[in-house]
Amino acid sequence: MKVNDEGKKLRVVKLGRLPIVSSFTSAFPPTTHDFGSFTVDSHIATAALIVFTVYGVFKELESEEKSAPIRAFYRTFVLIPDGAGVFKIVNDQLTLTNASGPQASNAFTNNALPSMSVAQAVPTMPSEDIKNQMIVQFSQQSGMNEGFSRQCLEVHEWNYDKAGQAFLELNGQGKIPPEAFVKSST
Numbered sequence: 001m002k003v004n005d006e007g008k009k010l011r012v013v014k015l016g017r018l019p020i021v022s023s024f025t026s027a028f029p030p031t032t033h034d035f036g037s038f039t040v041d042s043h044i045a046t047a048a049l050i051v052f053t054v055y056g057v058f059k060e061l062e063s064e065e066k067s068a069p070i071r072a073f074y075r076t077f078v079l080i081p082d083g084a085g086v087f088k089i090v091n092d093q094l095t096l097t098n099a100s101g102p103q104a105s106n107a108f109t110n111n112a113l114p115s116m117s118v119a120q121a122v123p124t125m126p127s128e129d130i131k132n133q134m135i136v137q138f139s140q141q142s143g144m145n146e147g148f149s150r151q152c153l154e155v156h157e158w159n160y161d162k163a164g165q166a167f168l169e170l171n172g173q174g175k176i177p178p179e180a181f182v183k184s185s186t
Helices: 006-012 016-028 099-108 127-140 146-155 160-172
Strands: 033-046 048-062 070-081 087-098
Touching: 070 099, 127 146, 127 160, 146 160
Parallel strands: none
Antiparallel strands: 033 048, 048 070, 070 087
């Protein structure tokens, strides 16, 4: 759908955190969610990008129908690092549909939150391809050559955020040698 009326564009487009969030709270009716139906799928998770989708079911509290229909939602988030070790949402897509037959029949059958067992996170070493991508990106962002970028990432066990924080601290203190910023001419 394309909006050609400039005045309408200005009325419907929200800029900034607070106007965006407040537009959602006023646009949608009150709901209750079945937390037992929630599922999170992570599509991509790297140091430079995270994409995940949350699925679940809900029903409207102020429905005029005797039995409010069960609805489903799919909300996809795209996050990137903001440079301070924190991720920010750069894209958020919400899709609302009627719940499928199985979703509707299983919804709200147990009001207790599901018990979850979280496995102990075991850090995994990135592949050589990912390491090379991280080195190139770190070199571009820090201005250091790829040799020093690799060394910084290795020292911090390939944790991009920790390596970045260490670089900022050491560079701010003048402790990174000038040769770290000399790029080879190949």
